[in-house]
Amino acid sequence: MASTLNQKEATDNQNSWDRLLPDFPKGPLCRYRKKASFSWKEMAMFLNGEDIIQFKNRIFSSLENDPLFAHHPGEDLRREKYQELTFLRCKRLFEYDFLNQQELLENPLKIFNMILCLGMYDWSLCIQLLLHSGVFTGPIISASRRFAHIVKQVYNMEIFGCFALTELSHGSNTKGIRTTATFDRSTQEFIINTPDFEAAKFLVGNMGKHATHTVLYAQLYTPDGQCQGLHSFLVQIRDTKTLLPMPGVMVGDVGKKVGQNGLDNGFAMFHNVRIPKENILNIAGDVTAEGKYSSSVKDVKERFSAALGSLSNGRIMITALSTTNLKLALAIAIRFSAARCQFGPTEDEEIPVLEYQTQQWRLLPYLAAAYALDYFSKSLFENFVEFYAGVLTKQRNQRQADLGREIHALSAASKPLASWTAQQAAQECREACGGHGYLAMNRLGDIRNDNDPNCTYEGDNNVLLQQTSNYLISWMNCIRDKVPFESPLGTINILQDYHHILGWKFTAVSVEDCMDSSVPLAAYKWLVCYLLRESYLKLSKEKQAGLSDFEAKNNCQVYYCRSLAIAFIEQTVLQRYHDYTHDPTVPPALQPVLKNLSALYGLWSLSKHLAMLYQGGYASGEQPGRFIQNAILELCYRLKDDAVALADVLAPPDFILNSAIGKASGEPDLCIEMIKISFSSEVNNKPEVPGVFYIRLLRVAEIDLLIRAILQTGACYSLQYSIQFRVEIDIKETTESTAVWMRLSLYHHVASKEVMLSLAVLTLREDLKASTALTQHSPRQELVTKQIHPPQECRFNSRFFSLTFNTPCRQWQCYLQHFEAIKCYLSLHENLLNTNPDAGSKKDIEVLENVQRRAMELVKELKHESCEEWLRELGVFSLGKRRLGDDHSYLKGACSNIGLGIFSQIISYKTRGNSLKIMPGEV
């Protein structure tokens, strides 16, 4: 009975997994998937839970089905267009309203996952949204209820926000910020000023083109001339209707960056800009009507932490964003390594590169790091949720303060750890995929470049690590004075055993002994205590030698405080992951692989500190080092057959991953990607010179992909340039699909550019239909079907079919919209037959005449309907909204449709430095 029940439960589980997580397409990766020791679906369910998987699926499929999110082929959109597209997409996200407040309260991890899903798709978009609705809005929400109307405007996108802390000459050193906000008693206003060019706000995300408001950090001056320190203010920088700068504000874009170029980073200078007194975000302090400074936080340092408290949230999020990059890069490189065969034991036999020890050693420790950091970032986010609840409910107890400090110390080190790990991994993955890794279409370069700012924004990594080491060193007083202590999250509780731990030694006596994460964990605990002692001693020595605090600290970073902060955060990540993977509630089938990951992450991270382990006497002799190295290699080997399944758990759907070599099937559609690249770069860079693209398609399935490529390109471009398109299809291979074969063969003997144009358009229509999953019978479907199933007698001899597509894009779009293509086909076809009566056999001509007649009927039937109507009927997004050319009038429609205020008046001429348009008379 029990076994029947278990069986039923297993079947139910399997069914629910299959429903949420469809099987991957068959391909070369199957051989590894079959070898995996666990079910990737069970793992995905265990790590995420059904609710989150459903939620992620919803986001992914919404993006995939919305033409506005169609990938830009070739990824070389001009920066202005990319920024514009990013902004439109950001607006669209508000329409989707993926998460309502109720859902958010029930499961805050949903917002965390939503952000990461968007980042997987495109980091510029993700950061733009975060800056607007998180970094800008966060301090406003925390400040006071009086800003409720502003928050409402944020979520309605009536205003667009940015966070202006950084200045041209001061980035990480926030105390040095020089923008001023001086209170004017007579008008009850603050006057904002940029004292000189170096104090200009700089590199501020969203500020370049789109932001209308900013949370501005400035030194607050009271009328008595006293500087009260750093405070934040809500300042309007652009008119919400015209997007022209407000009086006294000079604002613009900073130019191209290394990555994230869809995001408009800007600068701003302020000259006597007046804002109402109420616009101070009174988190740290406020000013009375008489101009007296008041703050509930008496200590200046504490006030400073309160003013910067919101940055911890950002650093936690950046830990997760970086981990997501790690996951993306690994998914691509592991799939590629498993599918790609090169060299081998004999000349005839090439083996997957994943079989090579070096490749395993290069990639699998990063895979383990991705799992460990993924768990850690989630758990840290949950800690933050607890802390933030306290902020919102105005908790002022000791625990809340201690929690804030601990989270600050953790996030100040986890951001460096995760962003550096992702950075190194992206480069390793790039190289591990050879030349393919270097191709932009495979995305590893973008992942690397888009991850890069994670090392810098919200505080330079090396500067932030000092915050963590300061925090750790601050516990030395308790240790020295033997005062009992603990922290709210318990991360420093190992220091309670400081003296005892310092006496520990490496005790494993075999490689097998090292195969559990408890071994590196013990070593890490010792390392943290040792580095803490060494840093503290060094600091004391420097001070005793007469150096100032500043100099002493400066001399204690390298090899001491910096290493301490890194060791501490690695130990914390490992501790949490070790506890998680060794929990008895882990499903038995997943335990071995999860434990292997935990051990590999621990040993591999620890191996970078081997010198210190020997230097401090924790390890001695040959064996510890040898054991650790051999255990790493053994774990890599053991995980090798699980690697693809582990990558499958981390990878988003193909559309989101957007990497030709990272496809779930393991079969890169390289030729399609090549078309996209060539197509887009020709369109973009040589508008006047039509390019010729010549490819040979290998399978029927690729025709659909080709069509998708054309369609997506059409969706992304203004379609104003000429395109010449040439496709060669292997007919022999295509016989597996009658529809495609017939459709192609029909035109074989009469091939001419123009006739083929109509073919392409008909094919496009077929794709449109398919992409909207139009399954029910409809007159439209019938028409298309008839059109692509010409009579059976149509035959041909050659294996190859050739198609050339040569038309101005605008016209092409027109064809798509109004079925001009069919008319064009008819007239051109007539011309062809007139001028070249031997174009085909008699039968072919009969066939063509049949098609011609049918096409005439088709045109007549469609005449009364505009393409817009036709598309609407199919449920396809209006083409007008997809267009991103110079004509921005669509913006007006799009905005008014969805009730957005920003561009509601933008329709006519260009504003300076901003490609958006405004209507004359509106300014």
Ligand SMILES: CCCCCCCCCCCCC/C=C/C(=O)SCCNC(=O)CCNC(=O)[C@H](O)C(C)(C)COP(=O)(O)OP(=O)(O)OC[C@H]1O[C@@H](n2cnc3c(N)ncnc32)[C@H](O)[C@@H]1OP(=O)(O)O
């Ligand atoms: C769920 C929704 C999510 C939404 C949010 C998501 C965000 C996503 C992020 C993506 C964003 C990308 C775009 C990024 C934009 C930016 O980067 S904008 C800003 C960039 N600039 C910075 O981040 C500034 C970095 N510098 C600092 O934070 C500080 O200057 C410093 C380096 C941390 C402090 O240095 P210093 O001047 O030496 O001061 P100290 O003496 O060390 O500090 C004084 C005390 O204050 C404590 N403290 C400092 N910061 C905090 C904090 N955040 N929280 C709590 N406490 C803090 C510090 O520990 C000191 O305390 P004591 O040791 O007790 O004295």
